[in-house]
Amino acid sequence: MSRKVAVIVDGPAAVPPALIDEYDMRVLPLHVIADGDDYLETEVDMEWLLSRLRQRDRIPSTSAASVGETLRCYEWAAERASAAISIHVSSAFSKSYGAALEARKLALQEFPHMQIEVIDSMTAEAGELPIAVVCARLASEGANFSEVVQRAYQIRDSMCLLYCFETLFYRDKGGRIFQAKAWANAENESATSFRTLARVDHSTGGIVKPVCRAKTKQQLLKKMVQVAAEHVDGCALSGAIVHVNAADDARNLKKQLQESLWCDSVLLSHASAASTVHSGEGFLTFGFHPSAQASGPELVAQGQHTPLSYAHKC
Numbered sequence: 595m596s597r598k599v600a601v602i603v604d605g606p607a608a609v610p611p612a613l614i615d616e617y618d619m620r621v622l623p624l625h626v627i628a629d630g631d632d633y634l635e636t637e638v639d640m641e642w643l644l645s646r647l648r649q650r651d652r653i654p655s656t657s658a659a660s661v662g663e664t665l666r667c668y669e670w671a672a673e674r675a676s677a678a679i680s681i682h683v684s685s686a687f688s689k690s691y692g693a694a695l696e697a698r699k700l701a702l703q704e705f706p707h708m709q710i711e712v713i714d715s716m717t718a719e720a721g722e723l724p725i726a727v728v729c730a731r732l733a734s735e736g737a738n739f740s741e742v743v744q745r746a747y748q749i750r751d752s753m754c755l756l757y758c759f760e761t762l763f764y765r766d767k768g769g770r771i772f773q774a775k776a777w778a779n780a781e782n783e784s785a786t787s788f789r790t791l792a793r794v795d796h797s798t799g800g801i802v803k804p805v806c807r808a809k810t811k812q813q814l815l816k817k818m819v820q821v822a823a824e825h826v827d828g829c830a831l832s833g834a835i836v837h838v839n840a841a842d843d844a845r846n847l848k849k850q851l852q853e854s855l856w857c858d859s860v861l862l863s864h865a866s867a868a869s870t871v872h873s874g875e876g877f878l879t880f881g882f883h884p885s886a887q888a889s890g891p892e893l894v895a896q897g898q899h900t901p902l903s904y905a906h907k908c
Contacts, residue, residue: 599733599742600671602680603726604659604690605635606718608836608863617730618674620667624683624690624868628654635867643867644839644875650763656868658689664697668710672701677709677739679746681726683718684800687872711743713750716800719869720836721755721881723861728832750796752883754825756805757792758814758843760876789814795881811876815847818880819854826855826884833882834861838870840878847880858885 597618603609605623614621623636626643629652646654664680671678685691694712701710715722729746737745788807791814794800805821808814822831831851837844841864848860865877873879 597675597733598677598736598738599729600675600678601726601730601733601742602667602671602678603722604680604682604688605866606683606688606869607681607715607722607726608719608866608869609723609726610861610863613727613730613861617727617734619726619730620670622659622664622667622680622690624659624688624866625657626654626867626871627657628652632657633867638867640864640867640870643870647870647874654871656688656871658693661693661696661700664690664694665700668697668701668708669704671710672705672708675733676707677711677742679711679713679729679733679739679742681713681715681722681729681746683722684716684794685714686716686800687718709739711739711746713743713746714800715750715753717750717753717755717795717881718879719755719865719881720834720863720879721753721795723834723836723863724832724859724881724883725749725753727834727861749883753795753881754797754821754883755793755795755879755881756818756821757790757794757802757873758811758818758878758880759790759792759873760811761874763874791817811843811878812846815843815850815878818847819850822851822880822882823855825882829884830856830858831860831882832858832885833880834863836863836865836869836879836881838865838873838877839875843876843878847878 602620623634626633682691691714698710729742791805793803835844
């Protein structure tokens with residue numbers, strides 16, 4: 595065993611392949627079901643999927659990884675570590691978390707001396723990604739089980755995840771609309787086009803909670819930066835941006851964040867196939883939390899420039 599903790603994360607976290615390799619993470623893909631055929635989301639051709647979704651007819655569905663598939667991930671973990679942590683998309687969206695709890699029981703029968711923590715991230719995509727990456731980095735540096743678990747929950751509970759939708763059609767069709775149902779109905783009944791900003795994280799109980807609407811996506815990107823500034827409240831920001839065929843918007847948001855806030859790290863990634871089914875093309879999500887790194891004023895003390903918006907320590 596080369597490390598104390600192995601890290602497993604499900605597909606919707608959209609961890610970039612380079613980071614999966616660097617930190618020796620295991621990805622547990624969800625399933626995409628189309629025309630009666632079941633595919634691992636890692637096997638789905640994204641161009642085909644996007645073309646299919648544009649038709650708005652016979653929309654594919656998704657399903658969670660099975661108990662057996664999750665158990666194989668724990669067996670993988672047991673080969674390289676004495677403990678494991680598995681991080682899953684919000685249990686309000688998927689049965690992955692429940693399947694992982696069942697798989698944990700079986701894994702502990704097979705490996706009774708192993709420690710396994712199953713975490714409901716209460717978020718998804720860009721909210722789940724930073725939790726997984728920080729945990730994997732800590733594990734690669736030799737952190738023990740309790741240290742990795744504690745940090746995972748700290749980030750989860752301080753995470754803010756904002757969803758920017760071109761349309762709520764796919765969210766509504768997939769049954770993941772929750773408190774934004776009224777806005778989805780209004781979108782169907784009105785010829786006026788509005789983009790929607792929603793939040794999904796620990797503060798919302800892991801469900802979709804509407805924040806605001808705007809006529810353009812650029813207005814919502816600016817709102818994201820404003821919310822981020824309020825949320826980190828003078829601290830450096832760490833997070834991620836995950837999108838569906840909206841790379842220009844993702845780069846634009848990252849640029850705005852870097853120009854306005856102290857950004858310790860902002861990862862960019864494309865959404866998984868399962869996330870694409872439920873969110874549609876043009877979807878962009880931004881997850882962030884106050885970083886454990888230096889705050890704005892601390893960086894000034896180190897001789898670096900600080901934006902005027904920072905006036906106090908974390």
